[in-house]
Amino acid sequence: MKNIVILGSTGSIGTNTLDIVSKFPDQFRVAGLTAGTNDAKLEEQLRLFKPAAVAMADEKAAARLRARCGDVTVRILSGAKGVAEVAGLPQADLVISAIVGGAGLVPTLAAIEAGKQVALANKEPMVMAGQLMQEKARARGLRIFPVDSEHSAIFQSMEGHRREDIRRLILTASGGPLWNLSREQMQQVKPEQALQHPNWKMGAKITIDSATLMNKGLEVVEARWLFDVPAEQIEVLVHRESIIHSLVEYRDGSVIAQLGTPDMRTPISYAMKYPERLPLDQPSLDLAGIGKLTFFPPDHERFPCLGFGYQALRIGGTMPATLNAANEVAVAAYLQEGIGFLDIAEVIRATMEAHQPHAVVELEDALDADRWAREKADALVHARAR
Ligand SMILES: NC(=O)c1ccc[n+]([C@@H]2O[C@H](COP(=O)([O-])OP(=O)(O)OC[C@H]3O[C@@H](n4cnc5c(N)ncnc54)[C@H](OP(=O)(O)O)[C@@H]3O)[C@@H](O)[C@H]2O)c1
Incomplete structure (x- = not known):
């Protein structure tokens, strides 16, 4: 059983990843999810996959989510710091990096620094700081797995x-x-x-x-x-x-x-x-x-x-x-x-x-x-x- 965190779970790569998780429940467990502003979709996902923690980059969206999810046992974090914290959740084995754009750089690096294997869809961080990311991954004996189809x-x-x-x-x-x-x-x-x-x-x-x-x-x-x-x-x-x-x-x-x-x-x-x-x-x-x-x-x-x-x-x-x-x-x-x-x-x-x-x-x-x-x-x- 692999515990996974999905950064950008409400997006196209994120929902495709959850589709795989739902087809192989004996192989993957969702430990954490993050999104930007789409609290309605994240709510749907957290009720279905029951992660220990989620984070929303947008504070207002996180407040709306907290207001609606009082009945669910889940930590709801917020802001860039909250997203980075979910990226490094202690129980996670694999982090799927699927935020769009440079906003994914800090949380993806947080995952690497916490010693997590990373499956990388979010190409922009590699463009911004590819050498640095690889150096940090290699220093921890980690391999960054590509998700981009090419x-x-x-x-x-x-x-x-x-x-x-x-x-x-x-x-x-x-x-x-x-x-x-x-x-x-x-x-x-x-x-x-x-x-x-x-x-x-x-x-x-x-x-x-x-x-x-x-x-x-x-x-x-x-x-x-x-x-x-x-x-x-x-x-x-x-x-x-x-x-x-x-x-x-x-x-x-x-x-x-x-x-x-x-x-x-x-x-x-x-x-x-x-x-x-x-x-x-x-x-x-x-x-x-x-x-x-x-x-x-x-x-x-x-x-x-x-x-x-x-x-x-x-x-x-x-x-x-x-x-x-x-x-x-x-x-x-x-x-x-x-x-x-x-x-x-x-x-x-x-x-x-x-x-x-x-x-x-x-x-x-x-x-x-x-x-x-x-x-x-x-x-x-x-x-x-x-
Ligand atoms: N889609 C593909 O088939 C595909 C293929 C190869 C590579 N990729 C790469 O994978 C990455 C994701 O692409 P996508 O098509 O899945 O994008 P997308 O559908 O737009 O989803 C982006 C995800 O990132 C979240 N997000 C946006 N801004 C954020 C921020 N500032 N902080 C934290 N989270 C934020 C979004 O949350 P909200 O929903 O709340 O806005 C959503 O969960 C991109 O780098 C893309 O180049 C995608």
């Missing part, structure tokens, strides 16, 4: 192979909902259209990141730190069908890939139960039925955000944290229809250009860059506001 595919394709034999990691990208649009058409795209991902049902922020291809830029940085492979050995391949989740090429020319129908429960369950595989009820992959898989090189002109990921990695230090924060601010502004779709990339570009990078030696370095970049990006958003 990184899970690479992880699975590396099993039993030597890291020094790797020639390239190839991350596949669906291309998102706007792959076929011209730049002129993209600028007119409303959030409702950009939120229609062709293959995956995910939270709003990552769906917009998929539309700009920033998601792939963030994933390149994530892969660099998860697998300790330099940026020059990480490539991106557009594969519209999202059947091949990623590939690893070895120096003898062999390419090993992981395939499957797009369903996040596969990579989530692999990270939860590694090295075992859980008997999920996914339909078998019908390659004959699919008939054809297609591949394209990424288009850096229409999708400059992918290049920003490589650029931030090359510059290093606080630049990836800056990239991430500027993206979060720009995506939030786009979702509120404050700026146009193409403005997202322009806000990121201008924020990165204005940043003076320095080394990330400790957590504060990444958090300072994050704060600086949010202010800068916010000012840029206001200057462009419609």
Whole structure:
């Protein structure tokens, strides 16, 4: 029996994780859950899964939850401190890190510092402070298990192979909902259209990141730190069908890939139960039925955000944290229809250009860059506001 904590239990990854828990009650017990503002959903979850503690980042939402849950034996914590405390619950064996954005950095590090195994969906902390997170995990003998489908595919394709034999990691990208649009058409795209991902049902922020291809830029940085492979050995391949989740090429020319129908429960369950595989009820992959898989090189002109990921990695230090924060601010502004779709990339570009990078030696370095970049990006958003 594994005791698990889910950071971000009310989100897309969080609810998929709980779906797995509910199908395998003899294998997992929920020790703790956290959310941001959605107290109604967290209430539903805590009544069903009976964790010892929950936390809500939003104080008002936590107060509402406390007012309604007097009849339940559960500790209800609040604020960033409460979320970090649940991340390090003494009884937890595994923490599923599934908060969206940089807000997940402090609690994910809290889990690592408390000696917990981490299954990482929340890629933004790896972008902000990947080296630091890995150093802290290694110092405690911990391994960070990838949940992102591409990184899970690479992880699975590396099993039993030597890291020094790797020639390239190839991350596949669906291309998102706007792959076929011209730049002129993209600028007119409303959030409702950009939120229609062709293959995956995910939270709003990552769906917009998929539309700009920033998601792939963030994933390149994530892969660099998860697998300790330099940026020059990480490539991106557009594969519209999202059947091949990623590939690893070895120096003898062999390419090993992981395939499957797009369903996040596969990579989530692999990270939860590694090295075992859980008997999920996914339909078998019908390659004959699919008939054809297609591949394209990424288009850096229409999708400059992918290049920003490589650029931030090359510059290093606080630049990836800056990239991430500027993206979060720009995506939030786009979702509120404050700026146009193409403005997202322009806000990121201008924020990165204005940043003076320095080394990330400790957590504060990444958090300072994050704060600086949010202010800068916010000012840029206001200057462009419609
Ligand atoms: N969805 C996918 O299929 C997928 C695939 C690969 C990787 N990922 C990564 O996994 C992470 C989660 O994605 P998602 O799609 O599941 O996002 P989501 O559906 O938007 O859920 C985000 C979760 O984080 C919580 N949250 C938001 N802001 C918070 C804050 N300031 N403090 C604490 N908790 C906060 C939310 O709580 P409320 O509900 O209360 O707001 C919710 O539980 C992202 O980093 C994403 O890139 C997702």
